[in-house]
Amino acid sequence: MDLDNQIPENKKFTVFNVVVGIILVGGLVLTILRFTKGLGTVTNLDNNNPWGIWIGFDLLCGVALAAGGYVTSAACYIFGLKRFHSAVRPAILTAFLGYALVVLALHYDVGQPWRLPYPIFYSPGTSSLLFEVGLCVFLYLTVLFIEFSPAAMEWLGLKKLRNWVVKLTLLLTIFGVILSTLHQSSLGALFMIAPSKLHPLWYSSYLPIYFFISSMFAGMSMVIFEGSLAHRHLKYKMDETHLKESTGVALGFAKAASLVMMGYACIKIVGLSIDSNWHYLATGWGLWFLLELVGFVLFPAILYAMGSREKNLMFIRLASIWTVLGIVLNRLNISVVAFNWHLPSAERYYPSFMEIGTSVFIVTLGIVVYRFIATRMPILHEHPDYKAH
Numbered sequence: 001m002d003l004d005n006q007i008p009e010n011k012k013f014t015v016f017n018v019v020v021g022i023i024l025v026g027g028l029v030l031t032i033l034r035f036t037k038g039l040g041t042v043t044n045l046d047n048n049n050p051w052g053i054w055i056g057f058d059l060l061c062g063v064a065l066a067a068g069g070y071v072t073s074a075a076c077y078i079f080g081l082k083r084f085h086s087a088v089r090p091a092i093l094t095a096f097l098g099y100a101l102v103v104l105a106l107h108y109d110v111g112q113p114w115r116l117p118y119p120i121f122y123s124p125g126t127s128s129l130l131f132e133v134g135l136c137v138f139l140y141l142t143v144l145f146i147e148f149s150p151a152a153m154e155w156l157g158l159k160k161l162r163n164w165v166v167k168l169t170l171l172l173t174i175f176g177v178i179l180s181t182l183h184q185s186s187l188g189a190l191f192m193i194a195p196s197k198l199h200p201l202w203y204s205s206y207l208p209i210y211f212f213i214s215s216m217f218a219g220m221s222m223v224i225f226e227g228s229l230a231h232r233h234l235k236y237k238m239d240e241t242h243l244k245e246s247t248g249v250a251l252g253f254a255k256a257a258s259l260v261m262m263g264y265a266c267i268k269i270v271g272l273s274i275d276s277n278w279h280y281l282a283t284g285w286g287l288w289f290l291l292e293l294v295g296f297v298l299f300p301a302i303l304y305a306m307g308s309r310e311k312n313l314m315f316i317r318l319a320s321i322w323t324v325l326g327i328v329l330n331r332l333n334i335s336v337v338a339f340n341w342h343l344p345s346a347e348r349y350y351p352s353f354m355e356i357g358t359s360v361f362i363v364t365l366g367i368v369v370y371r372f373i374a375t376r377m378p379i380l381h382e383h384p385d386y387k388a389h
Helices: 015-037 053-065 068-078 082-110 118-122 129-156 159-166 169-193 207-233 240-274 278-282 284-310 313-337 353-374
Strands: none
Touching (some): 015 353, 053 207, 053 353, 068 082, 068 129, 068 169, 082 129, 082 207, 082 240, 082 353, 129 159, 129 169, 169 207, 207 313, 240 284, 240 313, 284 313
């Protein structure tokens, strides 16, 4: 299959390129303001609200939605589900870019990027959850880089080095799953130190479990969502194997996501019962909690199940978008909306338009880099020189 002959003519002034160009220029301006004028210039953060959407969205959501890397690799290489093999490289690329952008976004929040190695190499705080999260993210980002590197090596023609790295696949997959289990759950554990600040409906001793389980169906949903976008805009880069297996990947992950989401909803209800927080459901906060649980967990889980049973890809793709939005809602509820819930409205945190603009800039940057790599390296197709491998 001659993929090179199917690449459409490059057009410099498409709507996509113009919009992306405006966002990137605006993001660079905001970046300069942030690192020259300080946090107060671009954010609404204060001593009562030290964490905003740069943590709630860029970090918590970014880490959860990048979980497709460990989920897909584990399914293919640990559980032996080889029918998901074509989805591994796109999932690994998405995860690698997701974690890289999480680290980038973290610099906007904490500043001083030259001090990034300090917590790990110079002054480790081994009793701190943040140290564990930072160490695991650092190690897992390294693992993702190595897992992604064979595609770059095939593109560069580094055949011997590529073959050596591929031999480490199973070891890297196991290590990646262990690291993901640790830091996905630890991000939830961070909020357990603030029982008086987080609303009781979201605060629970099971927060680490909630975060880890939700990362599984978040990762599967992101793989389906990313695959849908790739089929729409990068289909000319896909080979016959990828096109043939894509439906099976969507159906398999839809069934698995549905089961995990149902289990997650049951555990949430058990946690609600153990903490005796039923009376909060009769309040406005309770309605918001039910909207999250029923509207963005149970409904898409049912839609996934229907799509899997009926082999309806439209249902599955809709459920994947719905689930991704639900993950974003959950992480923002915990870190922003239901955090400091007892404060008067005037003292609550509301993100500035420059904070939102910076987050849009970081997401757009990830899309641009993904598109650049996917159109040049063997991500959505097999390199013709390595099909026998």
